[in-house]
Amino acid sequence: MLEGCPETSTGEVAYPIEVDYDYDRLEPGFLDGRGDGGLDRWASLLPPLHAPGLGEGRTPLVPIGRDVYIKDESQNPTWSHKDRLNRCAASAAVGAGARGIAVSSSGNHGASAAAYAARAGLDCIVLTATDTPPAVLEFMGAYGAHVFAAPDHARRPLLRAIVEHTGFHPVSSTTVTHTGHPFGVEGYKTIAYEIAADIGAPAAVYMPTGYGELLFGVWKGFTELHRLGLTDRVPELVACEPAAAGPLTAAIEQGLPAARVQPGPSDAYAITCAVGGYRATLAATSAGRSMRVSDKQMRAAQDQLRRQGLWVELSAAAGLAGLNAGAAPGGPVVCISTSSGFKDRPAGPRPGGATEDTWEGLQQRLVQAGVI
Template identity: 60%
Template sequence: MTSLATAQRSLADPSVRHPLWPPLTRGCPVTSTEDVAYPLDIDYAYDRVPAGLFDRPAAHGLERWAPLLPPLAAPGLGEGNTPLVELADGVWIKDESRNPTWSHKDRLNRVAVSAAVASGARGIVVSSSGNHGAAAAAYAARAGLPCAVFTSPSAPPAVASHLRAYGATVLTVPYESVRPLMRRIVDELGFQSVSSVTDTAHTGHPFGPEGYKTLAYEIALGLGRAPAEVHLPTGYGELLFGVAKGFQELARLGVTGSVPRVYAAEPAAAGALTEALRTGRPVARVPVGPTAAYAIDCEVNSYRGVLAVRTTGGAAHTVTDDQMSAARKELAAQGIWCETSSAAGLAGLRARGRRESDGPVVCVVTSSGYKDIATAKESFAPTAPDWEPIRATLTARESERP
């Protein structure tokens, strides 16, 4: 199937349009100001979407949705088609840890790396604390492109091993040097950035969030309708925007009769989107405190997140590490092991309280517990081969079960 993508358009002023190529990775050159770099969105020939596109089940590989994605010039890894798991109280979990590199970032990078291939980039460069870098490295390797990943010296040791396994060049430099160096790699070496290189706001790759739309498609097909609410872990807000856009497209095409309210859950140690919405600004910058949710502790938001919340009637709120830890334990008790950041959506729902709604409620879990900063740091004493303490331990645990 052929892509129906037609143009890039400014999210600050949708009447401002640019050709589809090249991807404008530094925001809209017309509507951005000295204070705010505004990201771009991708437009499609919606009147040409094939009849029956949503009549078939979801499948592994984003090419299943090719008409509503930018051209997929790079090969995939069977990303997407992750399971919906129902909890006892009727809340549904969309488990993105089942993707090829164990996170939702595979969806973004299938699309963004494809854009780099199609536009003739000589390599991929990305700034990431873990998930985004691993996915970019994997999809760059699959496409035969070199990949440079700027990551934090404090990132979990497993992250560097994961990146290097794909042949990526791992760079650990002071935070304030990352974006200037990324811009030089783009300008002087011909690489394409698949993460943000702008200083005044997060813009990111304009094609990337299109990959996240497919989450909405899969959720709607899995439930047989649009949910009433979707709760998502939120850092910069690209996932939030992509999921909201996907549901808006489904309603526009008559596949569903409604658009769910989209709720952002940010760590209390940051909360840039929550602050932007509270103050009515397109972008807010906040101090970042210590948190186990290192994957979403962002000091600045993207305007994409503001639009996602406003256009769906949702909200943004912060959750504490204790609340995320409790949600993580709840998920683990149901067989879903995720990193602390990934439990933020469920933590946000639990903090808000389950309310009467006009349909199902979905929480997105974004990444595997293998990515957590504390994973593999604990040690456990060996078990003595004595029956009585083993019997007592198992009996006690059996009595603790609900």
């Protein structure tokens, strides 16, 4: 299930598995706000929620101008949108009987996975970048996760080795192009549900885009609501990628299901990705478009949000940067801001630390830590 479709995937492209539902069984009043807090409100259109939640979701829509709203995902328990994904992904790990979860992350995903693993009573191994900000390293470790730095080229092979040798459940992609967790991405649908419950279907939604999991989840959520007759349209969805990378834009320009690029320097490290995935391409070509934004444009948007009382990391400002870069569509527009500003990389030198790029070295440290 986590390796992509065994029939359609190739050595160049991994096609993800997608969750389907019996939509005819959905009871009336889906958008009426019934149910417990967090994602439990939307449980009838989510995979089984075996893991306990932390009150994720129900983030505010903050108006910052005429018909412009910020969906502030920093109000989630670990201050990012990843909490929606990890409630569902940790539930899959619990349902599978795994002893722990493993994740490769530069920050938000790792911290969130660590929190939801702790909440579910699972161990957690986080492989992070060698230049992850010290505050984010401390944040990931605060939940008891075992955090290891590794060079970018080594993280996917190491994650595969961890899964193979420990039986931990992976909650990030191990495939040649990005697939992501089939249950985890379903959590992002709830952003669409919440927006629709608050203001209906907007004219457009702009969002930061790296691998494109958020883009796909929001697209699927609005597509479901329209299919069920709960909204009158699917909004235009605009994927906003760093100009230093942009694998989704490259895939669309080249007519590919997914593409690889060589990233340049960017401070928007959370969304500067070398590889894209088919999910993102499907969403962008079905109901929207993709665009690149520069660090300068993101910094201007970050400053704009700061003046509105919203402190966000640079990557989280990409959606507003995309809106500012072109003519706004008529009607309400939502820009998704994905995470808190404390996750930005600080200026100046960073403390060094031991890194791992082989399974043997990492295995020794895991044994020393008592993980395996």
